[in-house]
Amino acid sequence: MVRFVLGPDGDVVPDVGGRLPGRGVWLTAEKPLVEKAVAKRLFSRGFKTQAGVPEGLVDLVERLLVDRLVSIVGLARKAGEAVTGFEKVKAHLLAKSGAILVQASDGAPDQRAKLVRLGEDRAFIGVLDAAELGLAFGRGFAIHAALDAGGLASRALSEAKRIAGFRPGTEVRVAGDPSAFGKLNDKGARAGLVQDIG
Numbered sequence: 001m002v003r004f005v006l007g008p009d010g011d012v013v014p015d016v017g018g019r020l021p022g023r024g025v026w027l028t029a030e031k032p033l034v035e036k037a038v039a040k041r042l043f044s045r046g047f048k049t050q051a052g053v054p055e056g057l058v059d060l061v062e063r064l065l066v067d068r069l070v071s072i073v074g075l076a077r078k079a080g081e082a083v084t085g086f087e088k089v090k091a092h093l094l095a096k097s098g099a100i101l102v103q104a105s106d107g108a109p110d111q112r113a114k115l116v117r118l119g120e121d122r123a124f125i126g127v128l129d130a131a132e133l134g135l136a137f138g139r140g141f142a143i144h145a146a147l148d149a150g151g152l153a154s155r156a157l158s159e160a161k162r163i164a165g166f167r168p169g170t171e172v173r174v175a176g177d178p179s180a181f182g183k184l185n186d187k188g189a190r191a192g193l194v195q196d197i198g
Contacts, residue, residue: 001029002016003015003026004046010049011051012043012051012052012057016064016068016162028165029161030165062166062167065159066128068159073133073136073145074138076147076153081152081153082137084142084144089101089115090114094118097149098175101118101125102124102126102156103125104129104130105129105167108143112126123157123173126172127170127172157172157174
């Protein structure tokens with residue numbers, strides 16, 4: 001789910017952190033549904049007042065979600081709970097049973113497959129590209145990473161689920177469920193409805 005609020009100028013503002021003050025409406029975190037809400041003026045209906053929709057709102061939501069995930073992975077790195085690089089990730093997966101495998105969506109399929117086989121029963125995040133994953137590690141790019149199990153990894157998985165709704169063809173898998181790929185929604189919203197939370 002993604003929360004939206006009205007800014008002081010009456011324009012819709014994405015509140016991806018869910019902390020901005022004021023009345024909010026929620027949408028399922030899927031790009032086509034946010035596009036539909038924009039096209040059909042569902043924000044005005046949800047806010048029960050005229051709501052302006054800034055140009056590029058859908059892309060802004062995706063960018064903000066990506067920034068949150070990059071920030072969380074970066075925090076995990078600073079806390080010593082994340083590694084990058086093929087050999088380091090391989091060793092991490094072998095040593096830590098709850099580690100989450102993170103791979104760039106645009107990495108070479110044969111290299112990605114080698115690590116995926118090691119972590120078949122683990123949670124998997126594949127929604128960032130190499131440049132975005134690299135940002136989290138202070139590099140130009142990164143293809144492979146692993147996060148220790150725990151609070152930051154859980155937050156990363158939750159954010160990745162939301163991003164998957166904006167990036168068709170990317171993958172997110174929860175631990176122990178190899179079929180749970182793609183658009184996972186942690187709040188179970190009905191598709192496409194703006195939900196007024198008052």
